[in-house]
Amino acid sequence: MNAELLIKNGRVIDPANGIDKECDVLINDGKIAVVGKVEKPAGTVIDAAGKLVTPGLIDIHVHFREPGDEEEETIASGSAAAVAAGFTSVVCMPNTNPVIENETDVEYIHRKARQTRKTHVYTMGAITKGLQGVEIAEMGFMSMAGAVGFTDDGRGVQSPAVMLRALKYAAMFDTVITQHCQDDSIAGNGVMNSGYYSTILGLPGLDPLAEEAMLWRDIQLIKRTNVRYHAQHISTSGAIELMRAAKRDSLPITCEVAPHHLLLTDECCAEYDTNYKVNPPLRGEKDVEALKCAIADGLVDALATDHAPHLQSEKELEFLTAPFGIASLECALGLYIKALVEPGILDWPGLISLMTYKPAKIIAIDKGTLGVGKQADVTIIDPDVEYTIDVNKFHSKSKNCPYHGWKVKGRVEKTIVGGEIRFEV
Numbered sequence: 001m002n003a004e005l006l007i008k009n010g011r012v013i014d015p016a017n018g019i020d021k022e023c024d025v026l027i028n029d030g031k032i033a034v035v036g037k038v039e040k041p042a043g044t045v046i047d048a049a050g051k052l053v054t055p056g057l058i059d060i061h062v063h064f065r066e067p068g069d070e071e072e073e074t075i076a077s078g079s080a081a082a083v084a085a086g087f088t089s090v091v092c093m094p095n096t097n098p099v100i101e102n103e104t105d106v107e108y109i110h111r112k113a114r115q116t117r118k119t120h121v122y123t124m125g126a127i128t129k130g131l132q133g134v135e136i137a138e139m140g141f142m143s144m145a146g147a148v149g150f151t152d153d154g155r156g157v158q159s160p161a162v163m164l165r166a167l168k169y170a171a172m173f174d175t176v177i178t179q180h181c182q183d184d185s186i187a188g189n190g191v192m193n194s195g196y197y198s199t200i201l202g203l204p205g206l207d208p209l210a211e212e213a214m215l216w217r218d219i220q221l222i223k224r225t226n227v228r229y230h231a232q233h234i235s236t237s238g239a240i241e242l243m244r245a246a247k248r249d250s251l252p253i254t255c256e257v258a259p260h261h262l263l264l265t266d267e268c269c270a271e272y273d274t275n276y277k278v279n280p281p282l283r284g285e286k287d288v289e290a291l292k293c294a295i296a297d298g299l300v301d302a303l304a305t306d307h308a309p310h311l312q313s314e315k316e317l318e319f320l321t322a323p324f325g326i327a328s329l330e331c332a333l334g335l336y337i338k339a340l341v342e343p344g345i346l347d348w349p350g351l352i353s354l355m356t357y358k359p360a361k362i363i364a365i366d367k368g369t370l371g372v373g374k375q376a377d378v379t380i381i382d383p384d385v386e387y388t389i390d391v392n393k394f395h396s397k398s399k400n401c402p403y404h405g406w407k408v409k410g411r412v413e414k415t416i417v418g419g420e421i422r423f424e425v
């Protein structure tokens with residue numbers, strides 16, 4: 001392996017350091033050595049003229065299904081998908097089988113990731129044992145083993161008393177508690193957004209209030225504890241308003257959105273296609289607009305994917321029984337460009353910041369910048385290449401992706417992790 005790697009003449013976008021200019025990036029021994037003009041020839045030279053050179057992308061919300069459902073995804077297949085999509089760091093959710101709820105489980109994920117040697121794989125641990133919402137999991141030990149946050153994702157922590165205890169516990173080791181905001185007593189057995197389309201389709205609806213009620217409750221708990229809190233995949237205009245108010249009050253709260261909540265609405269479910277069944281569900285136009293406005297306003301802290309792979313055979317079940325989830329990791333960048341950059345909601349540095357240093361900050365990892373001396377995780381993007389999303393070309397094991405056949409612009413050309421090229425087209 002060449003110790004030196006020189007990326008020449010790209011448009012270097014490093015929002016954390018306020019850089020957006022044409023220059024070179026020299027990598028030496030896996031670290032960023034120079035961002036500027038580099039004259040001397042180095043080991044390997046990559047010509048990046050016309051390309052964007054950015055910090056490696058970070059996705060703080062993926063489901064890699066290992067352990068337990070390796071036929072849907074593994075850490076190896078998910079990691080291959082990640083680097084193909086420009087992600088140099090991903091964060092796995094703990095709702096596997098068994099649940100990631102102790103130190104050994106966390107170490108298992110890290111070991112599998114090391115064997116794979118593709119992307120950096122982090123994991124969150126469960127807030128409660130077995131995601132049952134009753135007994136707090138071993139968050140302290142998991143944190144020491146490297147868990148970067150805690151969530152019962154797939155469901156929300158229903159009991160306010162348990163959530164309060166979890167927040168107080170988390171305060172002892174300065175971590176982030178993240179929540180899939182959903183009050184089950186309101187959500188009931190809903191399978192899609194409640195509204196006009198759920199009524200005409202005769203499907204039980206998931207009321208936006210289920211998301212908003214839990215977020216409102218959690219905000220009251222954060223006022224009491226002042227612990228770092230992150231709302232996952234927020235999807236409703238009401239949730240946006242709650243976030244706006246909480247941030248105005250300077251609470252330590254952040255939020256993410258997922259691409260499907262920006263590009264699709266509940267109308268997509270009209271044909272009963274289960275590839276559009278996702279939780280939180282696809283909402284209405286008004287919610288999509290509210291999310292986009294919130295992103296434009298700087299209210300949203302991260303763009304994630306909630307990559308949720310499922311077997312074809314499961315997704316072929318009827319809408320009522322098929323599992324929730326969309327596999328979107330491998331097309332995320334193109335989707336976000338389509339949703340946010342093309343319509344002028346974000347410029348390039350704005351997009352890159354929400355996919356790099358801002359999500360890194362939420363989980364407190366030293367990543368997402370091209371600062372000199374930092375580990376060299378770099379993504380090279382050709383912003384002009386147009387391509388058609390083809391699930392059959394996915395590295396991911398699952399193809400439950402409603403974007404198959406969509407034309408998008410902006411393709412990942414190379415993904416460099418720790419100074420090594422781990423993906424190139």
Ligand SMILES: [Zn+2]
Pocket residue numbers: 153154155180232233279280
């Ligand atoms: Zn979730």
Ligand SMILES: [Zn+2]
Pocket residue numbers: 061063093153154306308
């Ligand atoms: Zn999720």
